[in-house]
Amino acid sequence: MSSVTDVGPVAATRTPEGEPRAPRKPRSGALLGVLAWLIGILFVVPVLWMVLTSFHSEEDAATNPPSLFAPLTLEGYRSFFGIGTGANPWPSLANSLTASVVSTVIVLLLAIPAAYALSIRPVRKWTDVLFFFLSTRMLPVVAGLLPIYLFAQVSGLLDNIWLLIVLYTAMNLPIAVWMMRSFLAEVPVEILEAASMDGAGLLLTLRRVVAPIVLPGIAATSLICFIFSWNELLLARTLTGTVAQTAPVYLTGFVTSQGLFLAQVCAAAFVVSLPVLIAGFAAQDKLVQGLSLGAVK
């Protein structure tokens, strides 16, 4: 068991705890701060640009040079929600939500026991198993697209949201297993030994000892899985039609080769990215803990 904690990439970077980091010189600190701000702004500007454009009219959105201070309008959002156009985004949003939430839940139900068997009580040749999981991600999705399509057609699963749920589960499982393994590897062996000495069985240990420690990790993993499923376009575009269409496919429908569409697409993209943003903000504290769990210890 001790081998587990030694192997993880996390354990290798272990440093003596409790030693406060030597304070940096104020000047280099300020420089770093400015640099961080610059990089931060650089990353946020395109998103802000998208939000701003979504409130412009199509004509203002298409000008070159761009018109920053053009009058604001909700036209883009009106067309996204199909007011007066006969389009309806709600089935697509509901489909995306179903596919993302259900597949994420299934992934967690499968990945946590698997990760347990690869870290806390590792099975034999667990490194091979871990590599096998990863290897399933090595085939580009597009290479499997045709067989999947033909399979779906023959089995009558085309345009069925359950097919996407199965595929998204398969797509995210390896990542979730890897992430959960590194989080579970963080659970100190001593605590598990102490729990077992106090007579706690497997389930009680899992619930009372392991779960609280890895909860941030579970939050981070599920958010990643949710984001990947929510944003997936290639499979959804190929395998769905009128019934199981997901939000990203609906979004691409605003792109046209004849006429202006930038403001509409920006509005659509903003609405479609909202659920992920909300989920991210809601889980922010857990997420920061979770994502840094493997980093500094």
Added chain:
Amino acid sequence: MSGHARPAPAAVAATVLVLGLSGCAGWGGGPTGGGPDTINVLMVNNPQMEDLQQLTAEHFTAETGITVNYTVLPENDVRDKISQEFSSQAGQYDVATLSNFEIPIYARSEWIAPLDEYVEADPEFDQDDVLAPLTASLSGDDGRLYGEPFYGESSFLMYRADVLEAAGIEMPANPTWQEVADIAAAVDGAEPGMAGICLRGQPGWGQVFAPLTTVVNTFGGTWFTEDWEPQVDSPEFRDAVQFYVDLVREHGETGAPQAGFTECLNNVVQGNAAMWYDATSAAGSLEAEDSPVKGLMGYAPAPVVETDSAGWLYAWSWAVQQASTKKDAAWEFVSWASSAGYEELVGAELGWSRVPAGKRASTYGNPDYLAEASAFAEPTLAAIEAADPDDPGVQPRPAPGIQFLGIPEFPDLATQVSQDVSSAIAGQMTVDEALARGQDLAEDVAERYRERASG
């Protein structure tokens, strides 16, 4: 231990919730989703299709009881999806928008259903009103009709009549390309930031090679001879491409290598180009109510060199999938969307400049339409009627098509060559280099056809 088991974590609750929801709402379902009175339509996202979507519930479903589910995708995506759907005959969609490029090819593969019987049984539809070149180009090799046009277009030269007049230039009634190049040079910079002409430079068989192939045709060039000899590096083809590249580099729009239909439309609307050679359907946008150039434009036939006319022929059309089990309902929809009555409906509800025109002779006799479209109606009709997909150049061709060649390999071939032509427009490559590579690619295609012919 189990006695103390607390309620399952939130995850399980979420599963139950979502499963319950999805069960109730009925999301998901097989390819035959929907009842007998529901048809699925896969279409390209052009403004005319958006209008159709808007009018369907109130004016089609309410009258026929047939519900229409639309899937709307951008042009390239919709082509991918249609070819995937139709080649596997998946039967998910009953109707799809295909163009006169795909319809003869799909008909040959029996992926789409012939419509003759429906047309004969439906005299109200009035097939004879549909412009003859369109009916011909939507028919298969077997002479049967496989598609009904939604809107048709040719190509012509659009120019700022006010700018030319201010410069003291008169547009000839049938301009040649050399005359157009001279005018482009004269009006280049006539207003601040105004280019002499806007021409597509964006890679893609349907982008740069749509106008460019018509230029090649009228310069006397062709992609292939009748017996499948590739002609991409022939002097005529080379002269045409060199002329086009020089013109757009010297007097064309900024950002030409990335400019397609949309970019050129923006340029003209914003006063950044004095002329534009492109689809006749663009005129509707230029003359729209809110267009700053409304009433300022003039329209001339596609410029020529060796041929009498050079305009292309293109029609987004409806085709019914062979595997569809609802062909009757599909025809109801097709005959409604392609009817003269639908054009009148759009005119009355949304405005006559938004009518999906260019397909019926009666449109051009409609006083309401002419009142709105008088500037471009006559040139559009003349351009479409002059288009001859079977003889667009100076030599016989192995397959029909004006701005394309009607073979399945053409999109791949022309898109690859177009990338090099686009590089030539950007100045990263010479036209000779681009076409030498194009010739090799064309040779690969030609070889297959020659082998088939001899074998």
